[in-house]
Amino acid sequence: MIPIPAFFEFECPVKTHCGHRALDHMPFELRAMDVAKPLLIGDVPASHAKRWRPVVNAFRDSQMTIGVVEEIPTDDPQAIVRQLAAIYRDKDCDAIVAVGQGPFIDMAKWLNLVVSTGEETLDAITSGQAIPRTIKPLAVIPSAAADGYEVSGLLRTGNEAVASVNLMPQLIFIDPRSVGQPDDIAMAETALMALTHGVETFFRSDANPMTAVYARTATRLALDALHQLSGIGERGSDLAWTVAQAAALGGCALGCGPCSTTHAIGQAIAAGGKISAAQAAGVVLSYALEHRAIANNLDNDALWGLLCDGDHYARTPDSQRGSAAFYFLRSLLNDLFDRTDGQIRRTLQDAGLTREELQDVTVLPDPLAEEGDTGDYATIMAHAWDGRPLR
Amino acid sequence: MRMELVYREISPGRSYLKRAYLSINLWFMGRAIQAAARVDDQVRREFRSLPDKFTFALGIMPEGPHFIVQKSGVDSARYIGRCIDAQPVDLKMEFKHLEAGMLTFTFRENTPVATARDRLVVDGEVAYACSVVRILDIVQIYLLPKLVARLAVKRYPRWPLGRKLINRTRIYWRSLIGY
Amino acid sequence: MLHVPGYYEYCCRVKVVAGHDVLERIPAILERVHATRPMIVTDRGVAGAGLIDVMTEAMGDQVTIGGIEDDVPPDSSIEAVRRIAEAYRNNRCDALIAVGGGSVLDTAKGANIMVSEETDDLMAFSGVGTLKRRLKPLIAIPTTAGTGSETTLVAVIKDHERHQKMPFISYFLLPDAALLDSRMTLTLPPAITAATGMDALTHAVEAYTCLAKNPLSDANAVSAIELIAKHLLPVMKQPEDRDGRLALAVAATLAGMAFSNAMVGMVHNIGHATGAVCGVPHGTCMAILLPYGLEYNQHRNGHLTAELLLPLEGADTYARTPRNQRAQRVIARVREMNQSLHDITQGQHPRCLRETYDRDGNAAVPFERLPDIVAAAKNDPAVFLNPEDLDDEDYRMVLEHAWAGTPLDCTRIKRG
Numbered sequence A: 001m002i003p004i005p006a007f008f009e010f011e012c013p014v015k016t017h018c019g020h021r022a023l024d025h026m027p028f029e030l031r032a033m034d035v036a037k038p039l040l041i042g043d044v045p046a047s048h049a050k051r052w053r054p055v056v057n058a059f060r061d062s063q064m065t066i067g068v069v070e071e072i073p074t075d076d077p078q079a080i081v082r083q084l085a086a087i088y089r090d091k092d093c094d095a096i097v098a099v100g101q102g103p104f105i106d107m108a109k110w111l112n113l114v115v116s117t118g119e120e121t122l123d124a125i126t127s128g129q130a131i132p133r134t135i136k137p138l139a140v141i142p143s144a145a146a147d148g149y150e151v152s153g154l155l156r157t158g159n160e161a162v163a164s165v166n167l168m169p170q171l172i173f174i175d176p177r178s179v180g181q182p183d184d185i186a187m188a189e190t191a192l193m194a195l196t197h198g199v200e201t202f203f204r205s206d207a208n209p210m211t212a213v214y215a216r217t218a219t220r221l222a223l224d225a226l227h228q229l230s231g232i233g234e235r236g237s238d239l240a241w242t243v244a245q246a247a248a249l250g251g252c253a254l255g256c257g258p259c260s261t262t263h264a265i266g267q268a269i270a271a272g273g274k275i276s277a278a279q280a281a282g283v284v285l286s287y288a289l290e291h292r293a294i295a296n297n298l299d300n301d302a303l304w305g306l307l308c309d310g311d312h313y314a315r316t317p318d319s320q321r322g323s324a325a326f327y328f329l330r331s332l333l334n335d336l337f338d339r340t341d342g343q344i345r346r347t348l349q350d351a352g353l354t355r356e357e358l359q360d361v362t363v364l365p366d367p368l369a370e371e372g373d374t375g376d377y378a379t380i381m382a383h384a385w386d387g388r389p390l391r
Numbered sequence B: 001m002r003m004e005l006v007y008r009e010i011s012p013g014r015s016y017l018k019r020a021y022l023s024i025n026l027w028f029m030g031r032a033i034q035a036a037a038r039v040d041d042q043v044r045r046e047f048r049s050l051p052d053k054f055t056f057a058l059g060i061m062p063e064g065p066h067f068i069v070q071k072s073g074v075d076s077a078r079y080i081g082r083c084i085d086a087q088p089v090d091l092k093m094e095f096k097h098l099e100a101g102m103l104t105f106t107f108r109e110n111t112p113v114a115t116a117r118d119r120l121v122v123d124g125e126v127a128y129a130c131s132v133v134r135i136l137d138i139v140q141i142y143l144l145p146k147l148v149a150r151l152a153v154k155r156y157p158r159w160p161l162g163r164k165l166i167n168r169t170r171i172y173w174r175s176l177i178g179y
Numbered sequence C: 001m002l003h004v005p006g007y008y009e010y011c012c013r014v015k016v017v018a019g020h021d022v023l024e025r026i027p028a029i030l031e032r033v034h035a036t037r038p039m040i041v042t043d044r045g046v047a048g049a050g051l052i053d054v055m056t057e058a059m060g061d062q063v064t065i066g067g068i069e070d071d072v073p074p075d076s077s078i079e080a081v082r083r084i085a086e087a088y089r090n091n092r093c094d095a096l097i098a099v100g101g102g103s104v105l106d107t108a109k110g111a112n113i114m115v116s117e118e119t120d121d122l123m124a125f126s127g128v129g130t131l132k133r134r135l136k137p138l139i140a141i142p143t144t145a146g147t148g149s150e151t152t153l154v155a156v157i158k159d160h161e162r163h164q165k166m167p168f169i170s171y172f173l174l175p176d177a178a179l180l181d182s183r184m185t186l187t188l189p190p191a192i193t194a195a196t197g198m199d200a201l202t203h204a205v206e207a208y209t210c211l212a213k214n215p216l217s218d219a220n221a222v223s224a225i226e227l228i229a230k231h232l233l234p235v236m237k238q239p240e241d242r243d244g245r246l247a248l249a250v251a252a253t254l255a256g257m258a259f260s261n262a263m264v265g266m267v268h269n270i271g272h273a274t275g276a277v278c279g280v281p282h283g284t285c286m287a288i289l290l291p292y293g294l295e296y297n298q299h300r301n302g303h304l305t306a307e308l309l310l311p312l313e314g315a316d317t318y319a320r321t322p323r324n325q326r327a328q329r330v331i332a333r334v335r336e337m338n339q340s341l342h343d344i345t346q347g348q349h350p351r352c353l354r355e356t357y358d359r360d361g362n363a364a365v366p367f368e369r370l371p372d373i374v375a376a377a378k379n380d381p382a383v384f385l386n387p388e389d390l391d392d393e394d395y396r397m398v399l400e401h402a403w404a405g406t407p408l409d410c411t412r413i414k415r416g
Ligand SMILES: [Fe+2]
Pocket: C147, C199, C202, C203, C268, C282, C286
């Protein structure tokens, strides 16, 4: 259990609709927010007929006319946002439903800011003021291939990043029919990112019992998915749905709070192009946690309680809970490595990074980086490189 | 890559088959409540506890099929149609969308599960909702074969054989001819 | 343990601000919602305990208080709503601060509908989905660590003329912020601390063991149970323990988030009825009835009850107790908690319905009233999501045991 801070704030405006026939609840929920004509937008992967049709069909028998723009590219966000905003206004739409992943959802958040505030550029919108809480409702239909920031309060485009709890979508619909069926690698990467979001927000400096609810659930769902993907657990038919849930709830946990050491390092390594940000974060996670534990900055009991079920936890002696947790995370990566013929990396060395390249990696403290981050990235990276435990 | 985005507008369609299926089911259920109130003592007792002229409806949002039943006399009921805009209704139980109605009326989700899954909206004085739910449970036990009814209600009751067999025939018959 | 149902919804939109110095931050919180002239709504009990003074003092002179209405009746009637709405308009207020329990908050919500929609016909907005836009800012400051009403989107207003309880249900009824400050519960009398703590525990336990549970409400429930198990008895012994008080307030809100998403079951069902018929305080009913609800449902959800042993008694006991005895151990633990609360309050916290007394010292629940409670329970919807059904006979059996304080005879529980 994490201690209760002497002061904390918690806010998560997201309403989650998750599971069988979730999409069909969309018209009811939009009507409750006084929406008359939503604009449904989708990125290229989401516009695949199998995923797209259930979303459109959810509006049958709803008496709600919808505007639709599909197969939207993400290569030139500024221009696309401008075009979409013109359509939105021309056609009298009053809410956005975005189907897709990663940068596309960043674009949808941006579009929502533009149509809500009337300003054209992000600079103008955010200049000197907070994002207003009265921006229009945004509904997001997430995917099982996600960067994990979709449901968060972060908007990243180019070199700009804006964070506000008001950027989080008010409604999310996670329906097995609309999460897509990405390949195992993409799902494993999504789940690894969700795992790092879950674990790191659980121990973040502004963590509290309420963010912990999302963090814990995202972690559990991500581990469930990773167990299935690594072959330890039996593979269920709803694996992709579980992955999408983990990513979305990880985003809720993240909110608009600071990003962590793992993410800063992961981003920096991924910039070299040899390994994806999600995989880099997955590799670095256990070493970053161990580093914190050695600095006496981590509650091992809480970590082990977060990662395993009650029976396992209770049977592990107090003194062994920390090492059990680090061992657990590393052996999970080993299993994934075996299962995917090495496509999911155990170490940075696996990704083909050399020691020299590693020395060239400069970890920029993320603009939203955690205060009190020790900055001892080199040690963490060195151990993540060859997979030696820190202790 | 430069391309023009294509905007389309889609008007909501109608699922005629599903609507027809639900309309028939709801119509039959409404009439079966009227019949059960003549035949079954427990249903009569429930109606006795409701206020005079109490009207309740079960149906599908938005503006999908419904049935409306009104208490008549001391302990009987009358099926009074399917248009909820025609008269004020004291208690409305509605599925949030057509698919939610389909899940329940094809016995894939029973009422407790539909409630637990937030598929049902109850609008009106909640105290009476309990009576209505008990009435619906009893009617389902009469109308459905045991195997299906077991899924529809939380606890399948142990009724004397006569209550089930004789009353079931009478309720079916009366529902169809409507008295 | 992860239980993912085929479909679930989860939402806790209310912003929570918690800590030891939250009251000082009220001016800043008001500024964020662009309000400068709040009206304070509360009841005599809260005002009498000096809590409004604590609050206004902490707020300092940075905010002009538009008015203080401190006579909300315990049943949130339409008259009180009208009176407050009128005062709000006359004093040109622009926000509401509800300080107190469920009835104060419900009344403030009702008044907020009237002033935001600029209507005199409150009842036109009753039911589901009639509210379509944001209302005026509403801030909730709970003063008992129990009800969790600051997390609910429902308001129930009584119309005495028409003898009706009208529900209003909308996300727009959620408060803009719920403020948990340890000072607001610091002076809560022991018996009320005990009862409200057990109410919160019941919210969490029922949310975890009844039909509408989901992974997020489960996580809420488990944290709440852990906090209550750790802090309730110590706070009873040391009422001025600020950290413990804050932990209990946070636990109550967590439990409120759990039950506003996953609903409750038969403990609340029978408890509502007992409260309505005999006037026993809600939390007291919960404390007495909780073990019976768990016993009655055990053949349906014993495996879920068993899991709660971990947050309730910790890893050692959990590991030591054989799997098939964990549910029993949870039930026994709840009874032990009631016994300890009974001892600490020198008998003010009753262990069974027979031990409840009204203000004049007469038995609050005479045995002859049990049939009336059964009749009332049948019309309370909280039973919808209880795992097992109850008929007259079942209600009667549970109530008789809860009255005498004897465990249920498991062989008499019907299994459909
Ligand atoms: Fe309660």
